[in-house]
Amino acid sequence: xxxxxxxxxxxxxxxxxxxxxxxxxxxxxxxxxxxxxxxxxxxxxxxxxxxxxxxxxxxxxxxxxxxxxxxxxxxxxxxxxxxxxxxxxxxxxxxxxxxxxxxxxxxxxxxxxxxxxxxxxxxxxxxxxxxxxxxxxxxxxxxxxxxxxxxxxxxxxxxxxxxxxxxxxxxxxxxxxxxxxxxxxxxxxxxxxxxxxxxxxxxxxxxxxxxxxxxxxxxxxxxxxxxxxxxxxxxxxxxxxxxxxxxxxxxxxxxxxxxxxxxx
Amino acid sequence: xxxxxxxxxxxxxxxxxxxxxxxxxxxxxxxxxxxxxxxxxxxxxxxxxxxxxxxxxxxxxxxxxxxxxxxxxxxxxxxxxxxxxxxxxxxxxxxxxxxxxxxxxxxxxxxxxxxxxxxxxxxxxxxxxxxxxxxxxxxxxxxxxxxxxxxxxxxxxxxxxxxxxxxxxxxxxxxxxxxxxxxxxxxxxxxxxxxxxxxxxxxxxxxxxxxxxxxxxxxxxxxxxxxxxxxxxxxxxxxxxxxxxxxxxxxxxxxxxxxxxxxxxxxxxxxxxxxxxxxxxxxxxxxxxxxxxxxxxxxxxxxx
Numbered sequence: 001x002x003x004x005x006x007x008x009x010x011x012x013x014x015x016x017x018x019x020x021x022x023x024x025x026x027x028x029x030x031x032x033x034x035x036x037x038x039x040x041x042x043x044x045x046x047x048x049x050x051x052x053x054x055x056x057x058x059x060x061x062x063x064x065x066x067x068x069x070x071x072x073x074x075x076x077x078x079x080x081x082x083x084x085x086x087x088x089x090x091x092x093x094x095x096x097x098x099x100x101x102x103x104x105x106x107x108x109x110x111x112x113x114x115x116x117x118x119x120x121x122x123x124x125x126x127x128x129x130x131x132x133x134x135x136x137x138x139x140x141x142x143x144x145x146x147x148x149x150x151x152x153x154x155x156x157x158x159x160x161x162x163x164x165x166x167x168x169x170x171x172x173x174x175x176x177x178x179x180x181x182x183x184x185x186x187x188x189x190x191x192x193x194x195x196x197x198x199x200x201x202x203x204x205x206x207x208x209x210x211x212x213x214x215x216x217x218x219x220x221x222x223x224x225x226x227x228x229x230x231x232x233x234x235x236x237x238x239x240x241x242x243x244x245x246x247x248x249x250x251x252x253x254x255x256x257x258x259x260x261x262x263x264x
Numbered sequence: 265x266x267x268x269x270x271x272x273x274x275x276x277x278x279x280x281x282x283x284x285x286x287x288x289x290x291x292x293x294x295x296x297x298x299x300x301x302x303x304x305x306x307x308x309x310x311x312x313x314x315x316x317x318x319x320x321x322x323x324x325x326x327x328x329x330x331x332x333x334x335x336x337x338x339x340x341x342x343x344x345x346x347x348x349x350x351x352x353x354x355x356x357x358x359x360x361x362x363x364x365x366x367x368x369x370x371x372x373x374x375x376x377x378x379x380x381x382x383x384x385x386x387x388x389x390x391x392x393x394x395x396x397x398x399x400x401x402x403x404x405x406x407x408x409x410x411x412x413x414x415x416x417x418x419x420x421x422x423x424x425x426x427x428x429x430x431x432x433x434x435x436x437x438x439x440x441x442x443x444x445x446x447x448x449x450x451x452x453x454x455x456x457x458x459x460x461x462x463x464x465x466x467x468x469x470x471x472x473x474x475x476x477x478x479x480x481x482x483x484x485x486x487x488x489x490x491x492x493x494x495x496x497x498x499x500x501x502x503x504x505x506x507x508x509x510x511x512x513x514x515x516x517x518x519x520x521x522x523x524x525x526x527x528x529x530x531x532x533x534x535x536x537x538x539x540x541x542x543x544x545x546x547x548x549x550x551x552x553x554x555x556x557x558x559x560x561x562x563x564x565x566x567x568x
Contacts, residue, residue: 009317014340020368027365028356100352106318107346108369108417109338263318264279 012260013114020110021133022125023119024101025091026110041131045080048134049071051198052143063200070136073225074179076152077159078128079134079219084160085188087123089180090169095119096171102262103110112262113255120164120251128153138228145230149204158219164247166216168170169250172257191217196225216246267450268327269294269421270315275324277310277476284310286476287397294420297453299463301554302473303562307458309349310476312425315454316341323563325401329421342370349425349456353398359385359409360394363416370417382418387442390413404435411442421452428462432558440465460555470554474562484554491560492552493555499525499539500546507545511535519559526556 012018029036052068062070078262095101105115137143170183191196195218196210201209212218219239226233233239270292272554277285285307291322292298300426313319315328317337326333328340355364363384367377385391388408393401401409407427414422428436429444436459443466448451457463463470464484472487478485490547494516499507504520511527512518529535532549539545 009334009337017371020371021366023368024357026353026363028354031356050508099355100348100350101354103348104352104354104366105369106343107316107341107348108366109342109371110369111338263320 007256007257007259010112010255010263012117013111017110017114018117018121021105021115022121025118025122026125034145037133039127040079040083041080041133044075044130044134045137046249047078048138050073066143069138069143069229070200070225071198072134072143073152073228074157074221076131076134076138076228077195077217077250078192078197079223080131080156080159080220081163081188081191083130084123084127084163085125085167085184088119088164089171089174089183090177092119092123092200093171093174093177093180096258097140098260107263112258116168116251116255116258120161120168120247121168124157124160127163128156131156131159134227142230148230149228152224154239155220155223155227158240158243159216159224162216162220162243162250165247165250165254168254169257172254172261191215194218196221216243219243221245269296269329270298270454271325271327272311272314273325275311275321275326276315276516277307277314277319278449279323285314286323288473288476288478289324289371290471290481292452292454294452295447295450297447297455297466299467299470300454300456300473301416301458301460301463301510301558302456303471303565305475306473307424307476308473308540312423312454315423316344316346320500335355335381342417343420345417345419345422347407347410347414347422347427349429349451351410352517353413355398357389358395358397359401359535362398362409364544366413367416374416377416380418384412387415389438404431404438407431407435407439408442411439412483419451421454422446424453424455426458428455428459436462446493460553460558464554469489472558472561479561480557487557488552488554491557492528494528494530494552496550496552496556497527497529497532497535498548498550499527502542502546507539514538517560521559528552528556 048068048071052071056067059067102115106112114211132153135144135149139146139149168178174180194204194208195201195215196212197217203210219242223236223239224231268291269333271381273289275285299309302308310319314321314326315333317334317340320334329343332341348439354365357365358392360381364377385394388411390405390409393405398406398409428439432440433435440462443453455466467484469483470481470487471478482490504523504525507525508518508520514531515527515529517528527535536547539547
């Protein structure tokens with residue numbers, strides 16, 4: 001009964017409290033904005049051009065388009081995934097643990113749920129910054145259809161929220177930073193290959209293709225890639241619902257786990 | 265406005281086998297400074313967390329500012345300012361931004377926050393540091409900023425967990441002076457401390473804790489009179505056990521702590537006469553203080 005009571009007091013108090021946490025993170029980020037944007041842009045760009053040009057020569061055309069154009073959608077989704085994840089498991093985890101920022105916030109009228117929601121919204125914002133940066137570069141170089149690529153934007157937002165929400169569960173369970181490597185190498189990296197980020201899933205054995213259908217990155221790529229290529233996307237409702245599930249369920253799970261961890 | 269600021273009734277809390285708070289009851293009246301005094305591990309921090317609704321008691325009821333806690337702790341926290349034991353200022357932000365962000369956490373509009381920031385900076389004597397990063401501040405400045413930050417929502421109640429631990433004497437005095445000015449403005453303060461001088465100077469009433477239990481409660485001077493009620497002579501040097509036998513007939517109570525002998529006597533002259541002429545002894549006669557009360561209650565020897 002105590003746990004139930006603690007959990008309900010830990011839920012978001014209202015629809016706007018989270019914004020104070022989001023603004024705090026924005027204020028701190030503004031001081032390092034340039035370095036942060038360049039840093040989060042560098043890795044996916046290197047992959048995009050490295051794989052795109054290097055492998056592209058050998059691969060030729062994929063799904064009726066150049067390999068680099070095929071890869072662009074995958075890289076937008078992947079960079080949204082990695083930036084939302086690292087913002088949550090490194091930066092938000094530091095604010096929860098070492099920096100005691102969350103402790104200070106919990107002394108105000110905000111609840112744990114407000115903080116979690118604010119952190120997820122912030123991580124999704126970082127995902128949008130990273131995702132759209134690649135989108136613009138790719139569009140400027142002619143690898144993405146414009147303005148159809150803009151349809152990818154809401155999906156990038158959902159992708160950011162979904163991976164932030166999943167990462168929050170990991171952060172809620174992890175005793176220290178050392179455990180995050182497992183999540184990145186054993187969950188996120190395989191997802192990259194199972195969800196068709198760098199090659200079409202049709203290349204995979206059937207069993208792996210089935211696994212891929214359940215993963216959030218697959219639903220994200222199924223929507224982002226057609227938008228970037230200027231093609232119609234199929235099963236839009238299904239993919240969006242799947243992403244929403246990956247946002248909502250881990251949100252409640254992580255809030256419950258964090259209540260147990262922090263409100264002892 | 266309720267007639268009590270904080271009401272604890274039969275509150276219990278344990279972590280596994282360890283009992284942190286054991287059937288504790290106390291009330292804090294509006295406008296008073298109530299001190300929780302106890303050694304490390306006495307349950308002070310657990311109590312402050314329970315006041316804020318961050319720890320759910322296993323049994324008992326807690327009411328803070330008329331609101332049941334933890335069930336509706338958020339409503340209570342709207343009118344509470346907190347000074348935690350360890351600084352949790354936002355190190356990525358400046359002094360001014362720390363205050364601004366905290367006001368936003370209390371749902372204040374930008375205009376409302378900006379209206380109170382100058383007076384908070386003045387209160388903390390940090391006007392010249394307004395745009396400095398928190399990492400550039402000294403320990404005393406950080407504590408004063410934490411104190412100013414706790415006032416951003418104009419709280420009725422301040423909860424302070426060891427607010428001067430780790431400060432040098434000068435910085436500590438400055439914080440005490442600020443706390444007295446808050447009491448003069450009618451704020452209620454719940455203060456935990458293990459500094460006797462702090463408790464004696466600031467607190468209207470005290471609750472002495474040990475092992476999560478209340479072992480004494482009252483006004484500081486009443487506690488001193490009740491528990492000690494006579495002069496204290498501290499005796500340094502010599503063999504404490506030999507000296508103890510010598511002065512026993514003239515003392516109400518004698519305690520040995522390391523090399524020092526504490527002698528409680530209503531007629532200290534008698535004791536001094538006995539010791540006169542002994543080489544290598546140093547005597548200090550003084551009125552009793554809260555430390556004597558505390559050590560008398562909890563034991564002078566470590567682990568006793």
